[in-house]
Amino acid sequence: MRTRNSDKQSLVKQKAIELLGRDGFEGFSVNKLAKACNISVATIYIYYKDKDDLIISILNEESRRMAESMIRDLDPQLSFEAGLRQQWKNRYAYMMENPSLGRFFDQVRSSTYQKHFLDNFMGLFQSTIHRFMRNVLDRGEVREMPLEVYWSVAFAPLYSLIRFHFEGQSLVGHPFQLSDEVLWATFDLVVKALKA
Amino acid sequence: MTNIDHILLFKTNISSFADKQALKPVLDGNSRIKQWNIDLNDCDYVLRIESDTLSAEQVIHLINHHGFECSELL
Numbered sequence: 001m002r003t004r005n006s007d008k009q010s011l012v013k014q015k016a017i018e019l020l021g022r023d024g025f026e027g028f029s030v031n032k033l034a035k036a037c038n039i040s041v042a043t044i045y046i047y048y049k050d051k052d053d054l055i056i057s058i059l060n061e062e063s064r065r066m067a068e069s070m071i072r073d074l075d076p077q078l079s080f081e082a083g084l085r086q087q088w089k090n091r092y093a094y095m096m097e098n099p100s101l102g103r104f105f106d107q108v109r110s111s112t113y114q115k116h117f118l119d120n121f122m123g124l125f126q127s128t129i130h131r132f133m134r135n136v137l138d139r140g141e142v143r144e145m146p147l148e149v150y151w152s153v154a155f156a157p158l159y160s161l162i163r164f165h166f167e168g169q170s171l172v173g174h175p176f177q178l179s180d181e182v183l184w185a186t187f188d189l190v191v192k193a194l195k196a
Numbered sequence: 197m198t199n200i201d202h203i204l205l206f207k208t209n210i211s212s213f214a215d216k217q218a219l220k221p222v223l224d225g226n227s228r229i230k231q232w233n234i235d236l237n238d239c240d241y242v243l244r245i246e247s248d249t250l251s252a253e254q255v256i257h258l259i260n261h262h263g264f265e266c267s268e269l270l
Contacts, residue, residue, distance in 0.1 A: 041238075045244050050233060050238070051238065
């Protein structure tokens with residue numbers, strides 16, 4: 001009799017995220033994944049019907065997990081600064097704990113799987129964020145602006161710093177490590193830029 | 197959740213969509229097969245069958261009978 005081995009199953013998930021993040025969807029195959037995990041191809045097919053089933057099921061699970069971690073402790077009643085600070089904390093913690101997931105989701109964004117991501121990510125995430133932003137705008141704390149502009153100012157700086165951190169160097173080749181000091185100094189600049 | 201003891205896995209040469217379509221009536225029509233799938237993206241063209249009653253040998257025989265290679269994926 002076969003036994004359902006949850007260690008093996010999480011190894012398969014972890015390796016799939018790493019391989020997909022590194023090589024993208026084109027070069028990915030169940031065979032490569034089995035080799036990377038040092039298990040037989042059959043073991044993977046016990047859990048997943050095919051490559052697509054595997055990718056979609058991991059993506060659905062991880063998208064929901066990402067949404068949950070991004071709105072953790074985000075009370076929609078918080079002031080703009082406190083709420084944005086909580087979101088930075090959440091996103092920062094999530095990215096630092098899961099470096100390969102960042103690359104995995106980058107690959108997803110430019111693939112046909114993006115729809116699955118949005119379907120699973122948006123629900124709870126969107127309603128919490130919407131309530132928070134509605135309150136902030138009602139109180140006149142932030143200027144009205146297109147969502148894309150808001151996002152680019154509010155979060156892109158955080159992701160740039162994290163990218164420099166993982167690459168270990170800044171644009172001009174200087175060694176770079178993201179410290180809490182730099183992180184929150186950047187945050188203060190962002191808040192200043194967005195506040196009405 | 198699927199009982200993993202009832203999943204049978206095979207390496208085949210069912211390599212094209214046309215091959216898969218050719219086998220579709222055979223596999224769909226077999227009442228002992230609860231679900232089946234062929235991964236055309238894989239180099240082993242893995243045939244995955246969920247069945248409470250079929251043995252691996254019976255599946256191999258069935259697939260061979262329709263002109264395709266089939267061996268148990270270990």
